[in-house]
Amino acid sequence: MPNTFNLIFDMYSGTMLKVAYGITRDKHLAEDAVQESFLRITKNLERLEDIYSPETRGYILTITRNASLSVLKVRNGITNRECPLDEIENVQESCDLEQEVISKVGFEELVSTIRELPKIYADVLYMDWVMDLSIHEISVQLGLQEDTVKKRINRGKKTLQKQLIKKLKRDPVL
Known part of the structure; x- marks a missing residue:
C-alpha cells in the first residue's frame, strides 16, 4: 500500500495541483x-x-475536482468555478478568429459560456481541456463510444465558438 500511494503521488500530484489551482485560483487553496x-x-x-489505467486517472482527477470545489465552498462560498482552458484546438478554418475571441472574452466569460452549453457538450469539453483526458479515457468515464x-467534442467546440462570438458582438469590451 505505501508503495502504491508513492506511485500515485509521483504520477498524479502535478496534474492534481494544476486542476486544483485552476478551480481555486489560489496556490494555498489548491494545495x-x-x-x-x-x-x-x-x-x-x-x-x-x-494505477496506470484511464479509469484510475479519471477517478483521481474527479476526486481532486470535488475536493477543490469543497475547499472553495468552505473557504469562500464559491461552488462552481472551473479550471482555465490551457488551449483550444481549431473549430473551424479560422484559428486566429477563435484565439481572438478567447483572448477578448476572458476566463470568467468563457466558463460562463461553457456552463450554458448543453450538458453533453460541457462534460466532454471539461474532460478534454481541463482534465486533459484522452478520447479513450473520456469514453470510459462516460460509458460512450x-x-x-x-463528435460531442467537435460539436461542443463549434457551439461554444458561436456562443462566444455572439456575446462578443453584443458586448465588444468583454
Whole structure:
C-alpha cells in the first residue's frame, strides 16, 4: 500500500495541483485541495486495481475536482468555478478568429459560456481541456463510444465558438 500511494503521488500530484489551482485560483487553496484529495484517495486505495489505467486517472482527477470545489465552498462560498482552458484546438478554418475571441472574452466569460452549453457538450469539453483526458479515457468515464465522444467534442467546440462570438458582438469590451 505505501508503495502504491508513492506511485500515485509521483504520477498524479502535478496534474492534481494544476486542476486544483485552476478551480481555486489560489496556490494555498489548491494545495489544501490536493492534500484533501490524497486523504480521500488513501481511504479507497485498496479499490484501485491499476494505477496506470484511464479509469484510475479519471477517478483521481474527479476526486481532486470535488475536493477543490469543497475547499472553495468552505473557504469562500464559491461552488462552481472551473479550471482555465490551457488551449483550444481549431473549430473551424479560422484559428486566429477563435484565439481572438478567447483572448477578448476572458476566463470568467468563457466558463460562463461553457456552463450554458448543453450538458453533453460541457462534460466532454471539461474532460478534454481541463482534465486533459484522452478520447479513450473520456469514453470510459462516460460509458460512450469513442466516436460519440469525438463528435460531442467537435460539436461542443463549434457551439461554444458561436456562443462566444455572439456575446462578443453584443458586448465588444468583454
